[in-house]
Every structure is written in structure tokens, then in C-alpha cells.
């Protein structure tokens with residue numbers, strides 16, 4: 001049976017520049033001073049499409065991939081990607097059979113999970129690589145010093161497991177003003193690595209850095225786990241990074257309707273936007289169900305039409321939004337509207353939305369929903 005892709009009619013899409021992904025990966029790699037770079041492609045590659053981003057990053061020099069969950073890794077394996085995939089969270093006991101069958105690199109931070117994985121690994125063809133995570137101060141997931149040491153020792157002794165790595169995660173690496181906390185986390189990690197050495201445990205790699213860890217804190221160790229920088233954004237919109245990054249994703253749609261309305265006319269749900277003068281208003285087929293935050297219009301959100309910034313006019317609805325194109329604008333149905341990306345000399349970035357909405361680019365990018373088709377450009 002042939003499975004046909006469903007047809008796409010709606011004139012709205014996210015354009016992903018895989019050349020930008022590759023350039024960003026190479027820029028981070030150059031800054032990582034010989035450490036391996038693993039591409040973090042959780043949450044469908046931060047909304048960019050995990051499989052395509054993974055392939056672009058691997059072709060540009062990434063040594064492996066990282067995802068949050070077993071389910072995300074399975075999708076990549078089903079797509080035929082056979083490089084190492086690190087699971088950034090400890091898999092539930094019920095998932096360990098899948099971890100073994102798919103040869104995923106599980107992160108462990110409990111004896112319970114170690115036992116569950118050890119049992120499943122007994123049936124596997126070769127010893128399975130696993131990593132152990134230490135909590136050095138973020139207090140999200142990870143083992144205490146003593147537990148991490150004990151789990152690592154058990155892994156090393158296990159006949160069916162090998163200790164591929166030990167790692168930790170930084171809480172404020174994107175805030176240079178709090179560098180002391182990051183240094184403290186790295187020192188705790190260093191002491192842990194020493195204790196491992198004293199116990200005769202030799203992990204293949206040690207790593208601590210996310211994008212901020214490598215680009216702002218210089219905490220490269222043997223490997224860096226790079227997410228946001230791969231997609232072209234600095235981890236913190238207010239702090240410049242020492243490499244050139246280029247946003248990979250543009251969000252684009254075509255105008256579906258144009259109307260000229262009178263001064264005093266009010267628009268969209270709640271009639272919250274009032275035209276100050278007779279103006280041309282364009283309807284664009286993207287809404288909050290696609291990841292354009294409903295509140296964006298209230299905080300001065302803009303789009304690009306005809307190479308110019310134009311304000312969102314009224315509340316963003318589920319499937320559509322309105323744009324105030326101003327008096328006598330020549331906009332036509334079918335014209336391209338850029339919500340994120342460049343048009344002419346202007347650019348709107350996810351940092352621009354994030355700053356207005358008091359969030360971070362990560363949340364904007366991950367929020368672009370599955371209803372928006374992804375189109376790939378090299």
C-alpha cells in the first residue's frame with residue numbers, strides 16, 4: 001500500500017535553511033576547541049524538523065545527536081539515522097527494552113533505572129553504552145555526588161553496559177554576571193571526575209555545556225550539547241556570542257484577503273484595535289494554533305509586508321491574524337508576509353517576539369505547531 005502525504009493548500013509555511021544549520025554547527029565547532037559537538041534535536045529540532053536538522057548537522061561535523069525522550073529517538077531511528085543518540089532524561093523502566101533494541105545512549109541517575117536497563121541489556125548483542133548524570137546545582141534531574149558515583153561504578157562493573165560518559169547541566173551559563181555559580185558547578189563536576197578516577201572508573205567522555213556553556217562560559221570538556229545555537233540564536237538575547245549565527249527558520253504566509261476600512265473601524269475579537277485613519281488591512285492565515293502567540297498583537301508585534309514593518313491589528317485568532325498595512329497600501333491577496341525572517345532590508349527574529357513577550361527564543365521556535373508545513377532550503 002502506498003501512503004500519500006495529505007495535500008497542503010493553506011498558503012503558510014515555515015522555511016528552514018539547512019545551510020544556516022550547517023554554518024551554525026561549524027561556527028560552534030570552531031569555538032569548541034576540539035570537543036565533539038552533538039546536535040540537540042529534541043522537540044522536533046526546536047520546531048525545525050528533527051530528521052532534516054539531524055542530517056544537516058551530521059553532514060557538517062556533528063558527532064552525535066541528543067533528544068529528551070525515547071519516543072523522539074525512535075522517530076530518528078525509524079528515519080534510518082544510525083549515529084549515537086543520547087537521551088537527556090532517564091528513560092522510564094518500561095522504555096528500557098526500546099532503548100536496547102534501538103541502541104540508544106541512556107542517561108542514568110538512579111539504581112532502579114540502572115537495574116531495569118541492565119536486565120534488558122542482558123539480551124542485547126553487545127554491551128550497551130550509557131551515561132551518568134550528576135546534579136551540580138540546577139536541581140532538575142541528576143544524581144547526588146554519592147549516587148552518581150555508585151551508579152557509575154555499577155555501570156563500569158556491569159558485564160552488559162559500558163560507561164560512555166558522565167555529565168552535568170548548567171543553570172545560568174547564559175548569564176555572564178553569574179559566572180561564579182557556573183564555575184562552582186564545573187568545580188563540583190571536576191571533583192566528581194576525580195572521585196571516579198580514584199575509584200578506577202574511566203568514562204569515555206565528560207561534558208557539561210549547552211550552547212551557553214560553550215559560547216559564553218567556555219566549558220567545553222570533551223563534548224558540547226548544542227541546541228539553540230544550531231538554530232541560529234544566542235542563548236540569551238541580551239548577551240552577544242563570539243561567533244556568527246544565522247537564524248535558520250522563517251515563518252511566512254500569503255495574504256488571503258485585503259480590505260480598505262474607515263477611520264474608527266475596530267478589528268478582530270474584542271474589537272480591541274481601532275484604525276486611526278482609513279487604512280488597508282490584510283488577513284494572514286496563521287494564528288495561535290500555529291504558534292503565533294495570541295498576545296503578540298497587544299505587545300506591539302509586527303510583520304513584514306512589502307519590505308516594511310507593519311503592526312498586527314487586533315487579537316491574533318486561532319487560524320488567522322490581521323495586519324494594518326496603513327493608508328493607500330498596495331498590498332494584494334497572494335503577497336508574501338514574513339512573520340519571522342527577512343524581507344528586503346528588514347528582519348524580525350524569534351528574539352524580537354520573545355523580548356516583547358518576556359520569554360526566550362526557544363519557546364517561540366518550539367511553539368511553531370505541526371499544522372505549519374516545513375519547507376527546506378539548502
Ligand SMILES: *Cc1c(COP(=O)(O)O)cnc(C)c1O
Nearest residue numbers: 040088169210211225226227228
Ligand atoms: C535542551 C538541552 C541542551 C541544549 O541546550 P541549548 O541551550 O539549546 O543549547 C543541552 N543539554 C540538556 C541537558 C538539555 O536539556
